[in-house]
Amino acid sequence: MAGTSEPEVFGARTIQELVALMEKKDGLRIIGGGTATDELPKRCVPSRRVKELKSFEKWDRHFTFGPAMTLAEIEDIGRKNLPALLSDAVKTIGNRALRNAATLGGNIFSMMDDGHARTLFAPLLALDARFEFIRGSDIRNETRTVPILKLKEFAAEEMKWKWILSKIKIPNEDWELAIFRKLGPQREFGESSASFAFLADIQDRTLSTVRIAFAGKIILRSAEFENSLTGLPLPLDGNAVRSAVERGGKMFDEESRASGIENDEIARTQFTNLLRYSLEQLAQP
Numbered sequence: 677m678a679g680t681s682e683p684e685v686f687g688a689r690t691i692q693e694l695v696a697l698m699e700k701k702d703g704l705r706i707i708g709g710g711t712a713t714d715e716l717p718k719r720c721v722p723s724r725r726v727k728e729l730k731s732f733e734k735w736d737r738h739f740t741f742g743p744a745m746t747l748a749e750i751e752d753i754g755r756k757n758l759p760a761l762l763s764d765a766v767k768t769i770g771n772r773a774l775r776n777a778a779t780l781g782g783n784i785f786s787m788m789d790d791g792h793a794r795t796l797f798a799p800l801l802a803l804d805a806r807f808e809f810i811r812g813s814d815i816r817n818e819t820r821t822v823p824i825l826k827l828k829e830f831a832a833e834e835m836k837w838k839w840i841l842s843k844i845k846i847p848n849e850d851w852e853l854a855i856f857r858k859l860g861p862q863r864e865f866g867e868s869s870a871s872f873a874f875l876a877d878i879q880d881r882t883l884s885t886v887r888i889a890f891a892g893k894i895i896l897r898s899a900e901f902e903n904s905l906t907g908l909p910l911p912l913d914g915n916a917v918r919s920a921v922e923r924g925g926k927m928f929d930e931e932s933r934a935s936g937i938e939n940d941e942i943a944r945t946q947f948t949n950l951l952r953y954s955l956e957q958l959a960q961p
Contacts, residue, residue, distance in 0.1 A: 679787075682716065683716040683717060683718055683719065683720060684719045684720070684723040685716070685720055685721070685722070686701065686719070687721065687722070687725060687954075688717075688721055688725065688726055689725050689726060689727065689841075689917050690726060690728065690802065691726055691728040691729065691810065691842060692812075693726075694721065694726050695811065695812035695817060695840065696704070696734075696812065697721055698811070698812070698838045698840060699720060699811075699812050699828065699838065699916050702719075703717075703718065703719050704720065704721060705717040705718045705720045706720070706721055706722075706723050706840065706841075706872075707721070707722055707723065707782075708722075708723055708724065708743070708744060708778070708779030708781055708782030709724070709746065709777035709778045709782055710777070710782075713951070716927075720820075720911055721937070723743065723744040723779065723781065724744045724746075724779065727745060728742065728842065729742040729743055729744035729745075729746075729747070729753070729781075729842065730742045730744050730745055730749075732745060732749075732750075732753060732765075732867055733861040734757060735847065736848065736906075737848055738843070738845050738846060738847050738848050739758070739759065739846045739847075739848055740843050740844070740845050741780055741843070741844045741845075741846070742780075742782055742843065742844075743781025743782075743784075743842070743843075743844060743892060744779050744780075744781060745779060745780050745839045746775060746776055746777065746778060746780075747766050747769055747770075747774075747775035747778050747780065747783070748772060748775040748776045749768050750762070750766050750780060751767060751775060751826060752783050759799075759803055759846055759848075759849075760851070760853075760854045761799040761802060761803060761851075761854045761855075761856050761875065762796070762799050762800070762803065762846070764799075764854075764856040765795055765796055765798075765858070765871065765873075766790065766796070768856075768858045768862065769783070769795050769796075770864065771863065772795045780796070780844065781841055781844075783795060783796045783797075783830050784797060784800070784827070784844075784930065785798060785831070785841075786914060787828070788828070788831045788832070789841075791892055791893070792867075792892060792945055793870075793871075793891035793893075793895055794865065794869075795858055795865075795869070795871050795890055795894070796871075797871065797875070797891040797895065798870075798871035798873040798889040798890055798891035798920065799856055799871065799873045799889070800824055800844070801824050801825070801873065801891060801895070801897050802844075802848070802873035802874070802887040802888070802889040802897070803846045803847065803849075803873075803887075804823070804824070804846070804847055804877070805823075805829055805844055805845065805846050805889075805926070806821050806822065806823050806824065806844075806845045806846075807821070807822045807823045807824065807830075807841055807843050807844055807845075807847065808820070808821050808822075808825075808841075808843040808844075809821075809830075809839040809841055809842060810820065810839070810842045811837065811838050812838075812839060813904075815907075819842075820834075820839065820860065821845075824895055825897065828895075831936075837937075848933050849879075851875045851876065851877055852876055852877050852878045853875065853876040853877075853878075853897055853954075853957055854874070854875055855872075855873070855874040855875075855950075855953075855954050855957070856870070856871070856872070856873050856874075857871070857872045857907055858870075859871065859872065859892070859946050860892075861870050867935055868891025868892075868942065869890070869892055870889060870890065870891060870893070870942075870943060870946065871891055872890050872947065872950045873887070873888070873889045873890075874887070874889075874948070874950070874951075874954040875887040876890075876954075876958060878910060878958075881909060881910050882909055882910060883905060883906060883907065883908045883909075883910055883912075883925075883958060884906065884909070885906060885913075886902050886905045886906060887902060888901065888902060888924075888951065888954075890928075892943060893915065893930075893937055893940065893943070894931055894932055894935055894937055894940070894943065896927070896928060896936075896947070897930050898927055898931075898955045901923065901924065904920075904923070906921060910958055911958060911959045911960055911961050912955055912956075912958045912959040913959070914959070916938045916955075917952060917956060917959055919959060920940050920951070920955055921948050921951055921952045921955070923943060924947065924951045925947075925948045927934045928943075928944050928947050929944070
């Protein structure tokens, strides 16, 4: 196909075939369902035929997802066999036809083109997802595991060196409270699209663990803020909720400035309202 405007599309059915292709073909890009673009890259290889990238496993301590799993395949596993936060988020994306094409990896990596996180980023951020990459050499394969907070940086600096996303691992944990909300257009992606995720665990009428994530044009999760809530007695009183929401708003402002994003009052209000709502669920006797 050289010398034409048509893209070169290669094929691989195993991870080793994919590794070999990536080593041999310069400029080759891996594609998922293609739902985020109207044009194929000049040289590409679909991931959905690679059997290892379509696998799902549930273990005592973690879940493992292949990045080429479609969102419909994840949906069909069922909420009782998935992290509730992820299950709830997947169902909000498009319609069934789109979920039959769109992939887990594609939903996450679409942000690398425009900097705008898609629907599943916030829940995976709250769930402490880790991304396992593989690449080949003449001698051996290498692997590297990247926490989700480092994913954007890794993709920008390292993906050009032919790393392939092979697995997404999520801890298998029980949560007393799991809240997901999608913001902006409900069945499509737009400029105002964002997502919010909240997880809480309780021990001896005390807030033992909390995780809070927001992702859209801004990606927000703060261990310092979460730690400031850990250990609060339950049910939360009104002063504790108001104080937390006020500090959450300041945290949002600081992250916006650090990210070079102009003040987005709508997104800030959405975040603080959802934070208040989530904490108020812990104020119930």
